[in-house]
Amino acid sequence: MRNPESAGAAGPQQVAPALPQTVEVSTGPNPDFSVIWLHGLGADGHDFEPVVPMLGLPQGAAVRFVFPHAPVRPVTLNGGMPMRAWYDIVSLSASRDQDEAGIAASAAMVEALIERETGRGVPPGRIVVAGFSQGAAMALHAGLRHRERLAGIVALSGYLLLHERLEAEAAPANRDLPLFIGHGTQDPVVACAFGEQSARHLEALGWPVEWRTYPLPHSVSAEELLDIGRFLGARLG
Numbered sequence: 001m002r003n004p005e006s007a008g009a010a011g012p013q014q015v016a017p018a019l020p021q022t023v024e025v026s027t028g029p030n031p032d033f034s035v036i037w038l039h040g041l042g043a044d045g046h047d048f049e050p051v052v053p054m055l056g057l058p059q060g061a062a063v064r065f066v067f068p069h070a071p072v073r074p075v076t077l078n079g080g081m082p083m084r085a086w087y088d089i090v091s092l093s094a095s096r097d098q099d100e101a102g103i104a105a106s107a108a109m110v111e112a113l114i115e116r117e118t119g120r121g122v123p124p125g126r127i128v129v130a131g132f133s134q135g136a137a138m139a140l141h142a143g144l145r146h147r148e149r150l151a152g153i154v155a156l157s158g159y160l161l162l163h164e165r166l167e168a169e170a171a172p173a174n175r176d177l178p179l180f181i182g183h184g185t186q187d188p189v190v191a192c193a194f195g196e197q198s199a200r201h202l203e204a205l206g207w208p209v210e211w212r213t214y215p216l217p218h219s220v221s222a223e224e225l226l227d228i229g230r231f232l233g234a235r236l237g
Helices: 049-054 100-119 134-145 163-169 192-204 222-236
Strands: 022-026 033-038 063-068 072-075 081-084 127-132 152-156 179-184 209-214
Touching: 022 049, 033 100, 033 134, 033 222, 049 063, 049 222, 063 100, 100 127, 100 134, 127 134, 127 222, 134 152, 152 222, 163 192, 179 192, 179 222, 192 209, 209 222
Parallel strands: 033 063, 033 127, 127 152, 152 179, 179 209
Antiparallel strands: 022 063, 072 081
């Protein structure tokens, strides 16, 4: 994996968010389970496409993996350089300003992707939202606020956005949603402490969290992918 890191006007006829372009991989015909997987800063939807056969999913499982491309936008942390990003990042510090408008716009895109999957015959209870780094932050942010029950969330090398508002904004349907949170202990981009703080905060609020660490930098490993595959397999059941 590449290692870069991190509301519209109200009115009676609001425009639905445009669906981002996506890369899709299906493990069988007529998928009845979907994984929406968000890439990290500066990457694109192709970044995690190769991992699908490495997950060790149950034989015969028909899963549609949807890998969306984030919009291209200037990123303050990187000198204003335009790149694919789910939201702007000012700094990597815990006290950094957060791009609430960008976060909200990307959350709406995730909602639109979930809605498209339900329109293709996969109910919310068979949809997992996953992500890496900035994508993990968005997966947690959007998934925990989704109004219908999902199957689970996978967050890799990420962190919580707007954590102080989560308890008030979380959807009742997903207040006990299973969460897999993995992080590299040698991560120089998003410190492992950020991931652990996020996992402990979620546990304190009542979410069942599977917290896993790996001797990795800002990346994923074969071991982590097998753990993710096991988590997904349990959700398939």
